[in-house]
Amino acid sequence: MPEWSGPLQKIDDWRFRIPKDYKPGMRVEGIIYASEKMIRAIRKDQAPEQVANVAFLPGIVGKSLAMPDIHWGYGFPIGGVAATALDADGVISPGGVGFDINCGVRVIKTNLTKDEVLPRLEKLLSVLFQNIPSGVGSEGKLSFSPAELCKVMTQGAQYVISRGFGWPEDKDHIEEGGAMEGADPDAVSDKAIERGKDQLGTLGSGNHFLEIEVVERIFRPDVAEVFGLFEGQVIIMVHTGSRGFGHQICTDYLQKMQNAMNRYGIKVPDRQLACAPLSSPEGRGYFAAMVSAANFAWANRQLITHWVRESFEEVFGKSARSLGMEVLYDVAHNIAKIEEHEVDGKRIKVCVHRKGATRAFAAGHPAVPERFRSVGQPVLIPGDMGTGSYILVGTELAMQETFGSTCHGAGRVMSRSEADRTSRGRDIAAELERKGILVMAESKATLREEIPEAYKDVGEVVEVVERAGISKKVAYARPLGVIKG
Amino acid sequence: MKAFEILDHTADIGLVAWGRSLEELFANAALGMFSLIGALEKVDRGFATTVSVEGSDYEDLLVTWLNELLYLFEAEEVLLSHFDILELGQYYLKAKVSGEPIDFAKHEIFRVVKACTYYEVKVEEVEPGLFRAQVYFDI
Numbered sequence: 001m002p003e004w005s006g007p008l009q010k011i012d013d014w015r016f017r018i019p020k021d022y023k024p025g026m027r028v029e030g031i032i033y034a035s036e037k038m039i040r041a042i043r044k045d046q047a048p049e050q051v052a053n054v055a056f057l058p059g060i061v062g063k064s065l066a067m068p069d070i071h072w073g074y075g076f077p078i079g080g081v082a083a084t085a086l087d088a089d090g091v092i093s094p095g096g097v098g099f100d101i102n103c104g105v106r107v108i109k110t111n112l113t114k115d116e117v118l119p120r121l122e123k124l125l126s127v128l129f130q131n132i133p134s135g136v137g138s139e140g141k142l143s144f145s146p147a148e149l150c151k152v153m154t155q156g157a158q159y160v161i162s163r164g165f166g167w168p169e170d171k172d173h174i175e176e177g178g179a180m181e182g183a184d185p186d187a188v189s190d191k192a193i194e195r196g197k198d199q200l201g202t203l204g205s206g207n208h209f210l211e212i213e214v215v216e217r218i219f220r221p222d223v224a225e226v227f228g229l230f231e232g233q234v235i236i237m238v239h240t241g242s243r244g245f246g247h248q249i250c251t252d253y254l255q256k257m258q259n260a261m262n263r264y265g266i267k268v269p270d271r272q273l274a275c276a277p278l279s280s281p282e283g284r285g286y287f288a289a290m291v292s293a294a295n296f297a298w299a300n301r302q303l304i305t306h307w308v309r310e311s312f313e314e315v316f317g318k319s320a321r322s323l324g325m326e327v328l329y330d331v332a333h334n335i336a337k338i339e340e341h342e343v344d345g346k347r348i349k350v351c352v353h354r355k356g357a358t359r360a361f362a363a364g365h366p367a368v369p370e371r372f373r374s375v376g377q378p379v380l381i382p383g384d385m386g387t388g389s390y391i392l393v394g395t396e397l398a399m400q401e402t403f404g405s406t407c408h409g410a411g412r413v414m415s416r417s418e419a420d421r422t423s424r425g426r427d428i429a430a431e432l433e434r435k436g437i438l439v440m441a442e443s444k445a446t447l448r449e450e451i452p453e454a455y456k457d458v459g460e461v462v463e464v465v466e467r468a469g470i471s472k473k474v475a476y477a478r479p480l481g482v483i484k485g
Numbered sequence: 486m487k488a489f490e491i492l493d494h495t496a497d498i499g500l501v502a503w504g505r506s507l508e509e510l511f512a513n514a515a516l517g518m519f520s521l522i523g524a525l526e527k528v529d530r531g532f533a534t535t536v537s538v539e540g541s542d543y544e545d546l547l548v549t550w551l552n553e554l555l556y557l558f559e560a561e562e563v564l565l566s567h568f569d570i571l572e573l574g575q576y577y578l579k580a581k582v583s584g585e586p587i588d589f590a591k592h593e594i595f596r597v598v599k600a601c602t603y604y605e606v607k608v609e610e611v612e613p614g615l616f617r618a619q620v621y622f623d624i
Contacts, residue, residue, distance in 0.1 A: 045495050072495040074604030074621050099623045101601045136594045137562060137587060194560045205597050206624060244559045247599045247623075254603065258545055271544070271603035272534045415493040416624065445595050 002100045004048045007081040008032070008039060015469035020051050025269065026055040030064040033468050034409075038068060038460065041413060045072040047079075053269045055080050058277070059090025061343045061350060064400055068464035069411030069456060072172075074099075075272030078356035078412075081405045083341065084278070086349040091266065092283045092292070093275035094257065096353030097336050099250040101290055102297035103208075103241030104332040105380040106174075107391070108305055110312070111324030112212040112234045117480065124212065124315045125440050125481045131307040132210060133202040134485040135442030140201035142303070142473075147198060151184040153338050156295030157302035157330075165306040167321075172369055174330040175359065178298040182286035182338075192289075196245025196296065201303040205446055205485030208240040209379070210304070210384075213389060213477035218246035223393050223474045224376045227328060235331070235477055237389055238304050239382050241334065249293045278351055294335055301330055329369075329378040333358045333408035341403050360394035360406040360471045369396070379471055381462060384410050385439065386432060386452030388478040390462045398470040406471040421444050423448040432482070441484035443474035451485065489517030498598075507543070508570040510608070510616040511550060511578065515568040518551055518601070519584075521622070522558065524593040528566040529542045533583035539576055543608040547618055550578055551587070551601035562587045564594075573585075599623040 009017040011031075016039055018030035030051040034042055042048060047070050055064040055077055061083055070079035075095030084090025117124065133140060144152065151159045157178025158171050171177045203210060215233045219223045228236075242249075257274035260266070260282040266275060305327060309320035316323060333334035336353045343350070361377040363370050368377045379392040389412070397402050414422070428447040429439045441447045465471045492499030500517045519525060538553050539590030549562030557563060565584035572579040587594070600623045607619040 049494075074497065074602040074623065078496055095602075136597050137589065191556055191560070195556060248556065251556075251600050253554075255540075255545070255549055258603070259541055271606060274603065412496045415495050416498060417493055441598075443594075449596070465514060 001235070004046055006052065008046055008048065009400050010292060014464050018048060023052050026052055027060050028055050028063050030055055030066070032070060033464055034068045034070070035460065035464055038464070039429060041458065042070055046293045047072045047077040050075070050077040050082065053273060053320035054080055056264055057078055057082060057084060057091055057093060057108065057273065057275060059084035059088045061085045062403065067407040068411055068461045069407045070355065071268050071411045073355065074353040075270055076353070077406065080355045081353065081357045081402055083352045083403045083452050085343070086278055086338070086351065089277045089279065090351055091275035092278045092287055092336055092351050093273055093353065094250045094253045094286055095272045095274060096355050097250065097290060098243040098334040098355050100246045100334055101246030101249060102295035102332045103334040104330060105382055106238045106301045106305065106330035107328040107380050108236040108308055109228055109324060109326050109328050110234045113232045114234060114480065117212065117234045120315055121212065121438055121481050124311065125438055125483065127311045127315055128210060128308065129440045129483055131311050132304055132483070134139065136485065138183050138202045138485070139198040142201055144197060144200060146193070149193060152200065152299045153188065153292035153295055154183045155179045155273065157298040159195055160302045166302050169325045170302065170305065173327040174298055175332055178302060178330065180291045180294050182288060182297055183291040185292060187285045188249060188292050191246035192245050192252065196243055199243035199245065200300055202243060202295065203240050203483070203485050204243055205302065205443065207450060208485055209385065210483040211237045211479045212481040213237055216478045217476040219473040219475065222406045225389065226372060226375045226445050227325065227378055227474060229391065229475050233326070236308055237380070237382060238301055240300060240304070240314040242293040243300065245296050246293035249289045253289060256282050268302060290336060292330060301324050309484040329380060331358050331380050339403065342400070350403065352405070354405055356408045358408045359404055359406045360392065360398045361397050361404045362394045362396040366472045381458065382409050383458035384452045384455035385479065385482045385484065386435065386437065387458055388476060390458065390473060391472040391475040391477070392462065392465070395469060395471055402470050408464045410458040410461060413456050414454040416449045419445060419449050419451050419454040423451045423452060437479050438481040439484065443485070446484055488513040494621055497621055497624045499619065502618045504616045505614055507616055508573050510618050511547065511570055511573060512568040513618065514547060514551060514601065514618050515554055515565070519565050519596065519624070522598055523564050523595055525566045527562070527591055528564050529585045530567065530583045531585045532563045534580060535579065535581055537579045541576065543575060544606045546576065546578055547607060547608055547620065548601050548603055548606055551620065554582065555600060557600055564592055596624060
């Protein structure tokens with residue numbers, strides 16, 4: 001793979017520009033948030049070219065943005081953010097969301113401390129492992145009729161809460177209330193339903209996980225207090241998405257848009273950037289199907305939350321309520337949303353694509369839950385399985401610069417085959433255990449593909465968004481136990 | 486001629502397939518994809534079905550063909566190992582595919598392939614009578 005040799009102009013220590021004249025056809029410039037050191041790594045593959053390609057999308061406004069966890073994707077880079085204007089016949093691109101629609105992160109709090117959990121950690125992990133289906137081909141414990149699946153698509157987490165899988169107040173701490181508006185089951189193919197129906201309530205495999213973590217550092221005590229976080233506290237992080245249901249929806253609409261692009265006279269430099277105007281039948285159909293998958297994912301994380309609570313109840317012999325197991329927040333990091341933002345001094349409606357990027361709204365925004373509105377939206381950033389996670393808060397600068405968006409995780413630096421070569425003959429679970437992290441995984445191969453060295457240092461990623469000012473660090477949590485598919 | 490080889494990609498996996506005819510090329514691409522999913526040596530032929538897909542050109546047809554097989558893998562829970570292309574034109578492909586329902590005690594599954602993408606997809610005749618295809622998968 002040749003290094004990317006295109007122009008990257010340093011704006012300041014944390015921002016690099018790809019000028020609009022780099023490639024004819026770019027409608028806006030590209031901005032990559034990164035440190036000088038990271039830029040050297042970012043140049044090693046074709047991710048910056050993808051930032052430039054996204055700038056071709058009809059109706060794109062502001063800039064084609066990339067967060068510091070940027071890495072080489074397909075179509076969009078992972079870590080890419082792009083907004084298209086609705087009134088300028090802006091497009092929606094399934095590749096700008098990705099196959100795992102509403103892949104995202106949820107954090108559940110407890111009032112337990114590390115010292116209370118450590119003696120029972122092994123038991124806790126094995127109970128969680130038993131109660132939450134994970135791994136390739138895992139099937140959910142519940143069976144949903146077609147009518148019930150339609151409700152999952154339109155009412156998301158709220159539907160499964162109404163069925164008893166959660167607390168009524170859980171919905172107040174989920175992006176979009178866990179039920180985004182605009183879903184239409186008629187826009188979803190039978191194939192997507194067939195592929196997804198047994199996967200609701202499963203963690204999946206690959207980079208998805210469930211982690212028991214301890215809050216080890218608080219950076220902003222005032223915000224942490226509002227979030228209900230304290231040093232030594234045990235929290236649970238769930239990272240999963242819409243499973244095969246979302247994969248099929250993306251596949252279906254990518255093909256539809258290949259054909260539609262000719263009809264609308266749209267030309268993009270990469271076929272994976274296939275798109276259609278949001279106002280077109282294809283654009284509207286994709287949006288309605290994507291929202292259905294997003295709601296499926298929120299229902300999925302809600303079901304898992306329910307089983308996490310049940311598992312803790314079983315191990316600690318106390319009710320989940322008395323263990324303080326509230327949902328802190330739940331964020332989507334692969335999604336497209338219709339939002340209002342200020343562009344060139346005017347407030348306009350845009351479709352914000354976040355492909356491996358997290359919404360990070362500032363204090364005062366009406367979409368931020370009331371409880372957090374005085375400080376800003378909680379932003380949940382998982383690291384890799386060896387290094388831990390960060391909880392950030394949204395800022396006003398993110399509203400001005402990045403359509404209220406920030407990074408989503410560590411980002412890979414090593415290909416899977418390279419990770420496989422590097423880890424050959426090593427017992428990854430034993431290595432992690434020596435670092436004080438217990439791991440249970442369905443597949444040893446997954447563990448090796450997901451070795452900590454395969455990822456960027458999430459600490460460096462978070463440092464860039466903090467220094468650039470597009471979100472602020474609130475807490476750092478270290479993993480104690482990990483469940484991998 | 487190798488049937489296929491793996492391409493490195495930071496987050497995902499690419500595949501190059503070869504064939505002396507387009508039929509062999511499309512069959513080898515499918516074989517390559519399923520080799521990424523699981524160990525195919527122990528897959529019997531207890532399952533067979535016919536697959537028909539349409540595309541706007543050979544590249545679209547290749548991506549759609551591979552995605553259709555991924556759908557079968559997840560929805561029917563089958564590991565596929567034999568691909569017999571019955572008809573192949575620029576816009577249409579019909580094939581008989583066979584394999585075995587997944588048995589976790591017998592079959593080793595390496596990973597889930599979420600989808601075949603259109604990123605850098607290529608179908609080309611590199612020399613007379615030798616075809617090459619390239620695709621990237623989302624893992």
